[in-house]
Amino acid sequence: xxxxxTGVGGPAGSSLARQLHEHGHQVIGxxxxxxxxxxxxxxxxxxxxxxxxxxxxLRQIIKQQDVALVIPTVSEELPILxxxxxxxxxESTGATILLSSETSIRIADDKYLTMLVLNDDHVPTPxxxxxxxxxxxxxxxxxxxxxxxxxPRVSRGGRGVRLLASSQLTDxxxxxxxxxxxxxxxxxxxxxxxxxxxxxNGKVDVCVVVEKTELREGLIGNAVSVQRCEFDATTAHVAQxxxxxxxxxxxxxxxxxxIRLTDEGQPVVLEINARFGANSAAAPELVDSVLQYxxxxxxxxxxxx
Numbered sequence: 001x002x003x004x005x006t007g008v009g010g011p012a013g014s015s016l017a018r019q020l021h022e023h024g025h026q027v028i029g030x031x032x033x034x035x036x037x038x039x040x041x042x043x044x045x046x047x048x049x050x051x052x053x054x055x056x057x058l059r060q061i062i063k064q065q066d067v068a069l070v071i072p073t074v075s076e077e078l079p080i081l082x083x084x085x086x087x088x089x090x091e092s093t094g095a096t097i098l099l100s101s102e103t104s105i106r107i108a109d110d111k112y113l114t115m116l117v118l119n120d121d122h123v124p125t126p127x128x129x130x131x132x133x134x135x136x137x138x139x140x141x142x143x144x145x146x147x148x149x150x151x152p153r154v155s156r157g158g159r160g161v162r163l164l165a166s167s168q169l170t171d172x173x174x175x176x177x178x179x180x181x182x183x184x185x186x187x188x189x190x191x192x193x194x195x196x197x198x199x200x201n202g203k204v205d206v207c208v209v210v211e212k213t214e215l216r217e218g219l220i221g222n223a224v225s226v227q228r229c230e231f232d233a234t235t236a237h238v239a240q241x242x243x244x245x246x247x248x249x250x251x252x253x254x255x256x257x258x259i260r261l262t263d264e265g266q267p268v269v270l271e272i273n274a275r276f277g278a279n280s281a282a283a284p285e286l287v288d289s290v291l292q293y294x295x296x297x298x299x300x301x302x303x304x305x
Contacts, residue, residue, distance in 0.1 A: 001025045001026070001068045001069060001291070001294065001295075001298070002025070002026045002028065002041075002065060002066055002067050002068050002069075003020055003025050003026070003027055003028070003067070003068065003069045003070075003071065003294075004027075004028045004029075004030065004058075004061065004062060004065070004067045004069070004070045004071070004095075005017050005020075005027060005028070005029050005030070005071050005073060006030050006031070006046075006058070006070070006071070006072045006073055006074055006077060007030075007031055007072070007073040007074035007077070008027075008029030008030060008031050008035055008037065008040065008043070008073075009029075009031040009032075009033060009035040009037075010031075010073060010074065010278075011278035012073040012256075012275065012276045012277055012278050012280065013029065013031070013073040013074075013276075014035075014037060014039075015276075015278060015279075015280055015281050016071065016073060016276050016280060016287070017029055017037060017039045017040055018039045018281070019280070019281060019284065019287045020039075020287065021039035021040075022039075023287065023291065025291075026041040026042075027039060027040050027041055028040070028041060028042045028043075028044065028061070028065055028067065029042070029043045029044075030043070030044050030045070030046045030058070030061065031043075031045065031046065032045065032046065032047070032048055033045070042065070044061055046058060046061070049074060049076050049077035049080050049081075050076070050080065054077070054080070055080065055081070055086045055089060055090070056089075058070075058090065059089055059090050059092075059093060062090060062093045062095050063093045067093070067095045068095060068096065068294060068298040069095065069096050069098065069290075069294040069298060070090065070095050070096070070097045070098065071098050071254075071276065071290070072097075072098070072099060072275060073275050073276050074275075075109065075156040075273065075275065076156070078099065078105045078108075078109060078274055078275060079102070079105050079106055079109050081097065081099060082099055082100065082101065082102040082105040082106075083102055084102060087099065087102075094298070095298070096294055096297045096298050098199075098253045098254070098290065098293075098294075099253060099274075100249075100250070100251045100252050100253060100274050101250065101252075103250075104249050104250045104251050104252075104274065105274055107249050108249055108251060108272045108273070108274040109154060109274075110153050110154055111151060111152075111153045111154070111181045111271050112128070112130055112153045112181045113153075114249065114269075114271060114272055115128045115181065115183075117248055117249060118245055118248055118249075118269055121244070121248040123241065123244045123245050123248050123269060124241055124266055124267060124268045124269065125183075125268050125269050126149075126183040126184040126185070126186050126260075126262070126268045126270070127183070127184035128181060128182060128183045128184070129181075129182050130178055130180070130181065130182070131150065131176030131177050131178060131179065131180025131181065131182055132176065132177050132178040132180075134169065134176055134182050146165065146166060146185070147163055147164065147165055147166070147185035147187075148163075148164055148166065148169055148182055148183060148184055148185055149161060149162070149163055149164075149182070149183045149184075149185050149270075150162045150164055150169075150174065150176060150180055150181070150182050151180065151181050151183070152179060152180060152181070153179055153180065153181050154179070156273070158222045162174070163185065169182070183270065186260035186261060186262045186263075186268050186270070187260075187262075187263060188260055188261025188262060188263065188265065189211060189234075189260065189261050190211070190212040190258065190259070190260045190261075191209055191210065191211050191212065191229070191235075191238050191258075191259045191260070191267070192209075192210050192211075192212055192226060192256065192257065192258060192259075192277060192279055193207060193208065193209045193210075193238060193239060193242035193256075193257045193259060194206070194207075194208050194210070194254070194255070194256050194257075194277060194279065194280060194282075194283045194286055195207045195208075195242060195243065195246055195254070195255045195257075196253065196254055196255075196285075196286050196289040196290065196293075197246055197247075197251060197252045197253065197255065198252065198289075198293065199252040199253060199293070200293075200296075202247070202250075202252070204243050204246065205289045206283065206285040206286055206288075206289050207239050207242060207243060208228065208282070208283035208285060208286070209228075209229045209235045209238050209239050209242070210226040210227060210228050210229060210279055210282045210283070211226060211227050211229050212225075212226055213225045213226060213227050222278070226279045226282055227282075228282050228283070234261075234265070234267075237267055238259055238267045241259060241267045241268075241269060242257050242259060242269075245257060245269045245272060246272070249272065249274075251272070251274050253274075253275075253290075254275060254276045254280070254286055254290065255272065255273065255274055255275075256272075256273040256275065256276065256277030256279075256280075257269060257270075257271070257272050257273070258270040258271050258272075
């Protein structure tokens, strides 16, 4: 099968390219800057996702290379590719685009909207508030807690995330706006569940829980290392919350989540990525499910490797 991966130079894209190459598929990688990768059958440079020429360029590559399956791995491009007119343009080539709906993508792309939807559906989240509303009497419950996380509502890879003491939030030294999300800091273990929810029937075919054993900035940040979890009461609870979160946003395909435990041991959802994450090699079942799904939806293009 000929498979196109966007953002192939990033952690998620490069890991996925390696896995698909090992399965014997021809991988075409695209990115903004050249990527030397022995696992790619072909690399092609493309404009930035927000450039008006990005989607037409992607369509031309898909058509010329007879691509069967497109797997986006860049957060910034997901809302663009999920737009009905763009998706229809790409799928007119006959390729399958592994992507959730435009509505689901836009909610997952905004961490504050994600929290609102999860909270409405009674999926556990940390206490949270929009940055410009922090400090009002209605959110005074934040003040007794020792730490809080302030993060941009739209970002990826831990960019702009701050761990602050409650005193820093009240002394006026920190600027916050409507584009920020404030969450109560959950001090327990951090997990990165990975799921594949079948677009055909909404069934979660795969749910693997890994624990982040080391974080780049100590208490916060991207995972430096992860460990696949054995099944126990805690990981079963984490998986249950992850499944509920994905169903709440009606996401399909591969989904990557960040979940931490509170002081009481309750798993709470920090954020959701509607795509493959950087740790997918720890859950090879994800790629297996993707390939099985693709074989059913692009039967005429399977076997082109």
